[in-house]
Amino acid sequence: MSRTPDLSRRTLALGLACAPFAGLLAAGPAAAALPAADQALVNRAVAYLEGLTQAKGTFVQTDPRGVTTQGEIFLKRPGKARFAYAAPSGLLVVSDGNLVSVANSKLKTFESYPLGATPLSLFLARQIRLDRGVQVTRVSRLADGFSITARDGKKEAEGQITLTFSDAPMKLVGWTITDPQGQGTRVRLTRLDKVASLDDSLFVLKDPRNLRPGRSRM
Numbered sequence: 001m002s003r004t005p006d007l008s009r010r011t012l013a014l015g016l017a018c019a020p021f022a023g024l025l026a027a028g029p030a031a032a033a034l035p036a037a038d039q040a041l042v043n044r045a046v047a048y049l050e051g052l053t054q055a056k057g058t059f060v061q062t063d064p065r066g067v068t069t070q071g072e073i074f075l076k077r078p079g080k081a082r083f084a085y086a087a088p089s090g091l092l093v094v095s096d097g098n099l100v101s102v103a104n105s106k107l108k109t110f111e112s113y114p115l116g117a118t119p120l121s122l123f124l125a126r127q128i129r130l131d132r133g134v135q136v137t138r139v140s141r142l143a144d145g146f147s148i149t150a151r152d153g154k155k156e157a158e159g160q161i162t163l164t165f166s167d168a169p170m171k172l173v174g175w176t177i178t179d180p181q182g183q184g185t186r187v188r189l190t191r192l193d194k195v196a197s198l199d200d201s202l203f204v205l206k207d208p209r210n211l212r213p214g215r216s217r218m
Contacts, residue, residue, distance in 0.1 A: 038139035041146050045163065048170050053077050057192035059174075061085075064183040073189070078126035079115060080203040094205035095124065101205045110207045138162075145173065 034042065055075045062068050071085040079097030090106030101112040115121045137160065138149040145167045151160040159179040166173050174188040 034136060034139065038136075041139055042136060042148060044170065045146075045148055045165055048165070048172065052172065052194065054195050054198050055192050056195055056198065058190045059083070060188045060190055062186045062188075064185060070190075073192070074198055074202050075124075076198050076200075076203060077124055079121075079124050080200075081124060082202045092205065094203055096203050096205070101207075103205060103208065108208075112207075144168075 033039075052075065054077070055073075057073050058070065059073050060068055060070045069085050069089045069091070071083060071089070071091075074082040074084075079095060081093075081095040083091075083093040085091040085093075088106070090104050092103045092105070094101050094103075095115055098115055099112045100115050101110065103110045115124070134150050134152060136148060136150050138147075140147045140149075142164070145165045147162050147164045149160055149162040159177060162176045162178070163172065164174045164176075165171060172189065172192060174186065176184045176186045178184040
């Protein structure tokens with residue numbers, strides 16, 4: 001993504017993105033088969049994410065320099081996510097299912113990237129597949145859950161994403177997107193609740209430079 005004070009060109013797909021938010025947690029042809037215990041955790045994660053069709057919550061993001069920002073997150077699979085950063089950030093990141101757009105009201109910038117070129121597309125896919133496209137590189141046990149690290153097996157997306165889940169209850173609690181230089185941007189979900197319906201207008205972000213004077217700029 002664009003080089004703003006809080007995120008680098010390729011590390012934010014957030015929001016989400018979400019999206020990654022094109023399949024997730026797949027073992028590509030070049031990937032070794034996962035041990036049975038690891039595969040069981042991957043299967044649990046996939047089942048959970050498949051059921052996470054619409055959700056909203058709050059997040060705290062930490063960039064590679066340790067700077068933190070916070071805001072609201074909205075997810076609507078497949079493909080749609082909105083990260084509304086709290087002041088004074090000035091950032092709004094929206095995935096409409098095709099493009100991830102980043103608007104910075106402070107810097108007056110607007111940039112868009114194909115969703116499929118971002119690691120976030122790994123968990124916003126319509127169908128999360130285990131047999132193609134994405135390579136699981138690591139499954140780690142944690143004190144109260146587990147994490148799964150995956151990258152695009154076709155190398156269309158730069159870097160990798162690590163998804164972190166809690167065990168009881170089973171829940172997505174955050175992720176870290178790492179760029180090719182090893183710089184990581186971490187998103188911690190302080191709340192994430194399933195909801196019945198989200199307005200599609202949340203996932204539309206127009207370039208404010210193309211709007212006529214006097215109209216809303218975002």
